[in-house]
Structures are given as structure tokens and as C-alpha cells.
Amino acid sequence: MSTQPSTDRPDVPSATSDGFVRGLSQFIGGPLGSHATRPDARPGRFWTAPRIIMALTCLILAFSWVQKSPCMSGDWQKNVQYTRFCYTDVLALYYAEGLSDGAVPYVDHQVEYPVVTGYFMGALGLPVHWYGVNHPDINQGSWFYNVNALVLSLFAVITVAVILALRRRRPWDAAIFALSPIILVTATVNWDFLAIGLAAIGLLLWVRKHPIAAGVLLGLGGAAKLWPLFILGPLLIIALRSGRLTPWFQAMAGAVVAWGVANFPVWYWQHEAWLRFFRLNSERPIDWGTLWYIGRYLDGKWSSSGGGPFQWLSDHVPTLNWVTYALFGLACVGLLVLGLLAPQPPRLAQLAFLVVAFFLIFSKVWSQQYVLWLVPLIVLARPKWGAILAWTVAEIGYFAAFYAELIGAGGKPVIPEGTFVLASTLRLVTVAVLCGLVIREIWRPELDVVRQTYGGADPDAGPAEGPDDGWVQRLRSSFGVGAPSPSPVVVPPEPPSVVKV
Structure with a gap:
């Protein structure tokens, strides 16, 4: 009888690739051994992972x-909503x-x-x-x-x-x-989990090879908050790599129809009300905590006249809008190039995290609750505790500084403006670092812990799974980025799961 552990059993972070968790496990005796009997794997045990x-x-x-x-209670006296962070x-x-x-x-x-x-x-x-x-x-x-x-x-x-x-x-x-x-x-804080939940179900439907239904859910998510529609871009990239474009067209059609059906009643019967969201976002000035806010603050510090490019953009919002659109568009083009030239087809979750993060980095509005968009995506894209915890600390620091800034806006300064700008910068930098780490693992797939678990394959590829299409192989060869990537490794069937969605 073989003494080797089953390849079907779930990954244990302390025993495999997460150095942060492996280090913490030293306080309780070290990582789980390769031949250990897992408590949550005992037959009949209720408390599974x-x-x-x-x-x-x-x-x-x-x-x-x-x-x-x-x-x-709604009785928000003496800034209780800010002092209690509620x-x-x-x-x-x-x-x-x-x-x-x-x-x-x-x-x-x-x-x-x-x-x-x-x-x-x-x-x-x-x-x-x-x-x-x-x-x-x-x-x-x-x-x-x-x-x-x-x-x-x-x-x-x-x-x-x-x-x-x-x-x-x-x-x-x-x-x-x-x-x-x-x-x-x-x-x-806001209704963001509505869009997040719809987008999550859409991703699951894509993985289960129901592209039309996946598109419908992404379209409904995009009709709640715009960002779920961005995931159609990563779906296109992985479809281009495999040459399986039919599922993408189906998902795109589902998204367009769902978004259109959801919007049509208001667009047709209450057109001015429907336009308000778009007009508001077009007219909004630079928001607190954004790249543009940080730049405007630095303009004031470095320029004797208080002017500078960021201040000029702040005074010319239509131009600022086009600049943000252009930067996000360039980032998406860069993501397309990366996705086509990477040694192996990038995982869908990696691309989805990057496109949403790029949108936030270059946007003129970055509300405090938008961070929720990134949490499930980074878990799927790069599930390593250390970097995520560093980013989380920066986000919580920004959260506290933001409420202090709101109190200050009411006439009671709590922290210097420079402190808030520092908190904003740390948030921006940590998100950018996460992007860099994800990009590195796209270019060096051997560092990707999810690929290691799934035998080199993308578990989220769904109907777009497959080896590189011929034109992608020729494109990569023309850029001198190495031999075409191998076909995905066939892995054993998934172990039973108690979660049914």
C-alpha cells in the first residue's frame, strides 16, 4: 500500500507555498506534515474547511x-458617524x-x-x-x-x-x-456587494461552461456598478489565446442584452433620470485619496504659485476625464499585450484583478468602499497572505485617515493634510505592488501557487481552456518570447465539496 499522500486532498497553506502562513505555523508546532492526518478530512466530521x-x-x-x-438610529450628532467609523x-x-x-x-x-x-x-x-x-x-x-x-x-x-x-x-x-x-x-457602507455577488456568480457560470448565463450575470452586475463589465476584457484575452472565441461572443451577447434590458425602462420612460449617473460622473471633480488628489497636493507644495499640471486638470474636469480614460485605455492595451505574450495563458482571475485595479488607480473617484471590488479578485488571483495583509493595513489606515479628513472638513482639523495624503499614497502604492506581483506571476507562471495546485492549468478558464492558437504561437515567436506554451496539464478530478452554488 502506498504511503504517498493523496494528490486529491486540498492544499494546506502552512505545508505548501505560503511562506507567511508557514512562518506563523511555527508558533503551533510548525507546518502540517505530508503524511499527517488532517482533522478536517476525517470521515463524518462536520467542521470541514x-x-x-x-x-x-x-x-x-x-x-x-x-x-x-x-x-x-440616524441621530448623527457631534460627528458620531465619523468618530465611531460607522x-x-x-x-x-x-x-x-x-x-x-x-x-x-x-x-x-x-x-x-x-x-x-x-x-x-x-x-x-x-x-x-x-x-x-x-x-x-x-x-x-x-x-x-x-x-x-x-x-x-x-x-x-x-x-x-x-x-x-x-x-x-x-x-x-x-x-x-x-x-x-x-x-x-x-x-x-454602500451597495457594492450587490454587484460583487452578481459578478461572482457570473464567474462561476463561466467556469461551469455556461457563457451566456455568465454574460447575463456580468451584465446585471454592470448595471449595478460598472466594473463587472470590465471582466469581459480578460475573458476576451483568454479566448484569443485558445482561439475559442464563440463562448466569449456568447458571454458578450448575454451581457449586452442583460444590461440593455435592465436599463431600458428607465432610459425610455425616465431618460433624464437615467442620464444623471453618467452626468454626475462626468462632472465630478477630483475625489479624495486618488492619484490626482495626491498630485494636486504635491503641486501646491512644490510650486511657488500653487499651480501645476494636476491643479490645472482639477480646474479643467472635461480634460481630466479624457486623461483618465486614456490612461485606463493604455493600461488595458498593455494588459492585452501581456496576456498574449506571456509564456502560458494568464489565468482569468489574474487578468480580472489587474483590469479592475487599473481602473481604480487611474480613476478620478476612488470611494472608500471600492476596495471591496478587489478583495475577492486578489484572493483568486494571488492568494498569498503576506502582501495582502500589507495592503489591508494600508487600506485600514486610509479608512481611518479618511474619516479624520471628513471631520476636518467640518471645521475641526484632526490630522494634517499631509498625513491624509500619505495614507492615500500608501493605499495607492500597495495596490500597485499587488499589480506588480500578479504581473510577475503571469510572466513567470512557475511562481503561481494556484497553477502549482492545479498542475499548471487555469481552473477558471472554463470554455476558453486549451493550448495556444496557432496565430498566438506565431505572434509570440515573432517577439522572441520563447517556445509556445504547452497544453494544460490534465489534473485529477476535483475532490468532493460541501459547498454547492
Whole structure:
């Protein structure tokens, strides 16, 4: 009888490639041995890795609810929403968007969000208002927040379930998401988990080889927040590498139809209300914490007249818009070149993380909750704890500095402006470092721990899986980047998973 460990059993971070976790394991006796009996692998054991991670996710979301509880009454006196770090758009916009008066989104009030988010707000807000009219003793704002927190938490649980389903051989990767302080403090700041959950399901459907359904979910996600539509670009790159473009066209068609169907009622019957989101984003000035904000601050420090290129762009918003579009477009072109010339077809998750990160880096708006977009993508793209924890520290530091800046904007300075700019810079730099690390692993696939687990293959390729198409091989040869990549290694079937999505 062989004494070799089964190749089917899930990856254990302390025993394989995660140096950070392996180092921490020294405090409890060192990494798990190659012949050890895993506690979560015993027959009949209830607390398997996926169930532990799902429970941790629910626990963190419960703590997030508690963390926001000082703001639930809506009585935000003496900047309590900032001093307790409990501000949430969900509660504030219940009143600002007219839901507290029974206003129907887009019909009675021009909501500032894409239509699926507006539909979601109305679907939860109008029943709360109706119930509050008949029960005047309840706090409508608190009820609205709690109902939203419950549904958004469900989307967060769906997201971690998708991560587990996509990484059955690496279930502990999902713990990076489940235990993230970012989830704790930003899960219900806005409605971002609606789009994240839809996009996650879309990715899972792509992997399960349902490209049309995947496109529909990405299209609906894009109608809630724009960024899920960016994932169509990475899907195109991996389809180009394998020459299997039909599934991409199917996904693209599904996304276009779903986005169009979701938008059509508001576009047709409430056109001005539909335009508000696009006009608002076109007219918005440089937002706090962005690359452009940092540059404008440095302009003021380095220029005796207080002027400079960033200040000029701040004063000419239409030009700034085109500059941000151009930089993001160039970054996408660079991603296409990288994707076609890399030694092996890049993994979908790597490309998806990069395209969303590039958008945030060059955007003139980078709201605090946008960080949630990156958390599941980096878990799938590069599940190494060390770099992610460094980025998380920078994000939490920015979160605290941002609230201090908000208090200062009200006339009570808390920190010097330079401190906030430093926190913004650290956030920007750590995201850029993560991008660099992902790019390095695309160019040097032997460093990619996910590929190591899956025998060199991309577990997310779905219907685009396959060796390089002939024209890609010729293109790579013409650039002198080495021999064509080998066909993906056939790996054993996935082990059973308790997570069903």
C-alpha cells in the first residue's frame, strides 16, 4: 500500500507555498506534515474547511453589523458617524434619495446610481416606508439599513461560497476573504456587494461552461456598478489565446442584452433620470485619496504659485476625464499585450484583478468602499497572505485617515493634510505592488501557487481552456518570447465539496 499522500486532498497553506502562513505555523508546532492526518478530512466530521470559512464569514459580517450599530438610529450628532467609523451611505441615502418619503427611484427622484442599484434601493426602501407609515413608532432608517445589511451580507456569503467552489483544492484561500478587516469595516457602507455577488456568480457560470448565463450575470452586475463589465476584457484575452472565441461572443451577447434590458425602462420612460449617473460622473471633480488628489497636493507644495499640471486638470474636469480614460485605455492595451505574450495563458482571475485595479488607480473617484471590488479578485488571483495583509493595513489606515479628513472638513482639523495624503499614497502604492506581483506571476507562471495546485492549468478558464492558437504561437515567436506554451496539464478530478452554488 502506498504511503504517498493523496494528490486529491486540498492544499494546506502552512505545508505548501505560503511562506507567511508557514512562518506563523511555527508558533503551533510548525507546518502540517505530508503524511499527517488532517482533522478536517476525517470521515463524518462536520467542521470541514469550507464550513469553517463560511462560519467565519458570517461571524465577520455579524461583527460588521455591530461595528455600524452606533449609526443605526440616524441621530448623527457631534460627528458620531465619523468618530465611531460607522458611516454608511445606505442609511444616509434613505433620506437623501427620497425613499423615506415614498419616492420611487428614477420616477419621483433622480437616483445617482446605475439602475439595478436603484431598483434594489426601491425594492427594499418602499416596503419599509409603507410599513413605517402604518407603524409610526418604528425608525424607518434603521429598518432600511438592517434589511439592506441582511441582503448585502447574503451576497457576501454567496461570494465566499463562489470562491470556495472555484478553489476546491485550495479552500483556505477563501479565509483571506472571510477574515478580512476590509469586509468588517466596509461591507455595508454602500451597495457594492450587490454587484460583487452578481459578478461572482457570473464567474462561476463561466467556469461551469455556461457563457451566456455568465454574460447575463456580468451584465446585471454592470448595471449595478460598472466594473463587472470590465471582466469581459480578460475573458476576451483568454479566448484569443485558445482561439475559442464563440463562448466569449456568447458571454458578450448575454451581457449586452442583460444590461440593455435592465436599463431600458428607465432610459425610455425616465431618460433624464437615467442620464444623471453618467452626468454626475462626468462632472465630478477630483475625489479624495486618488492619484490626482495626491498630485494636486504635491503641486501646491512644490510650486511657488500653487499651480501645476494636476491643479490645472482639477480646474479643467472635461480634460481630466479624457486623461483618465486614456490612461485606463493604455493600461488595458498593455494588459492585452501581456496576456498574449506571456509564456502560458494568464489565468482569468489574474487578468480580472489587474483590469479592475487599473481602473481604480487611474480613476478620478476612488470611494472608500471600492476596495471591496478587489478583495475577492486578489484572493483568486494571488492568494498569498503576506502582501495582502500589507495592503489591508494600508487600506485600514486610509479608512481611518479618511474619516479624520471628513471631520476636518467640518471645521475641526484632526490630522494634517499631509498625513491624509500619505495614507492615500500608501493605499495607492500597495495596490500597485499587488499589480506588480500578479504581473510577475503571469510572466513567470512557475511562481503561481494556484497553477502549482492545479498542475499548471487555469481552473477558471472554463470554455476558453486549451493550448495556444496557432496565430498566438506565431505572434509570440515573432517577439522572441520563447517556445509556445504547452497544453494544460490534465489534473485529477476535483475532490468532493460541501459547498454547492
